[in-house]
Amino acid sequence: MMTIRFWGTRGSIASPGKSTVKYGGNTACVEVRAGNQILIFDAGTGIRDLGNLLLKEFKTKPATLHLFISHTHWDHIQGFPFFMPAYFKNFQINVYGPPARDKSLKDLFKFQMDSEYFPVPLGGLNAQITMQEIREPFRIGDVQITSFFMNHPAMTLAYKIFDGEKTFIYATDNEPYRYTLNAVRKHPMATQYGVELDQKFIDFISGADFVVCEAQYTLEEYRSKVGWGHSPVESIVEFAIKANVKRLALFHHDPSHNDAAIDAIVTHAQKLLSTQKSAVQCIGAAEGMTIHLG
Numbered sequence: 001m002m003t004i005r006f007w008g009t010r011g012s013i014a015s016p017g018k019s020t021v022k023y024g025g026n027t028a029c030v031e032v033r034a035g036n037q038i039l040i041f042d043a044g045t046g047i048r049d050l051g052n053l054l055l056k057e058f059k060t061k062p063a064t065l066h067l068f069i070s071h072t073h074w075d076h077i078q079g080f081p082f083f084m085p086a087y088f089k090n091f092q093i094n095v096y097g098p099p100a101r102d103k104s105l106k107d108l109f110k111f112q113m114d115s116e117y118f119p120v121p122l123g124g125l126n127a128q129i130t131m132q133e134i135r136e137p138f139r140i141g142d143v144q145i146t147s148f149f150m151n152h153p154a155m156t157l158a159y160k161i162f163d164g165e166k167t168f169i170y171a172t173d174n175e176p177y178r179y180t181l182n183a184v185r186k187h188p189m190a191t192q193y194g195v196e197l198d199q200k201f202i203d204f205i206s207g208a209d210f211v212v213c214e215a216q217y218t219l220e221e222y223r224s225k226v227g228w229g230h231s232p233v234e235s236i237v238e239f240a241i242k243a244n245v246k247r248l249a250l251f252h253h254d255p256s257h258n259d260a261a262i263d264a265i266v267t268h269a270q271k272l273l274s275t276q277k278s279a280v281q282c283i284g285a286a287e288g289m290t291i292h293l294g
């Protein structure tokens with residue numbers, strides 16, 4: 001049994017208010033309980049409420065949490081200083097993230113807690129915290145973890161979790177290569193090469209039981225945002241069909257999209273799937289939503 005819970009589904013910046021109540025205003029954070037392990041994907045503002053619940057669950061009992069960071073843009077790390085388990089010594093927090101470009105994962109976390117930005121330094125937290133930059137597949141107990149590099153203006157990883165029965169994928173902040181390569185290099189082969197690179201992503205998510213995938217824009221909105229590192233929903237639907245995934249959760253909602261706009265994107269995706277007679281089930285990821293697999 002794998003349980004998935006969305007604590008933050010918004011991309012870019014938190015967007016609370018009456019118009020975002022259905023899908024939520026908190027930035028990226030997804031909790032997965034698999035094979036007795038507690039896995040957390042990203043530390044956007046949604047991780048604050050998750051942390052408060054974990055404190056209630058474990059109190060002073062020892063607990064190990066595994067936090068997977070897709071990349072260190074604000075909407076994926078900004079909640080960490082407000083993640084209360086980090087302040088208590090009974091918690092072991094193992095943080096995993098992409099390999100460094102010029103600053104280590106630990107330094108990037110340290111810098112956002114520098115006294116100019118935040119009152120408590122990373123070194124002032126009482127939990128046992130480890131930081132690991134990952135490249136190779138590895139296991140945590142019965143859970144196998146594989147990662148994949150995304151096309152985004154930062155070192156960014158997607159994660160695949162397999163508990164022996166079900167496959168869960170967290171894949172956010174990704175832009176189809178076919179568009180970016182074509183934009184930077186006006187060569188007849190650029191689009192074709194981009195399509196080949198996109199196929200590697202399709203292979204990575206192939207056959208997965210549940211895929212959390214960003215779909216920040218419609219194709220029309222995307223045209224003025226090429227190179228920002230995000231996807232039009234039309235591409236995500238195409239990838240999901242080609243990969244034959246079972247369930248697709250549209251994620252990383254644009255902060256300018258209210259609930260009605262996201263409803264329209266989800267309906268649009270579902271129509272595209274049904275037009276193509278696809279069996280992929282598509283939902284809009286919503287804060288507070290819990291999914292049981294298996």
Ligand SMILES: [Zn+2]
Pocket residue numbers: 011012073075076173252
């Ligand atoms: Zn983001």
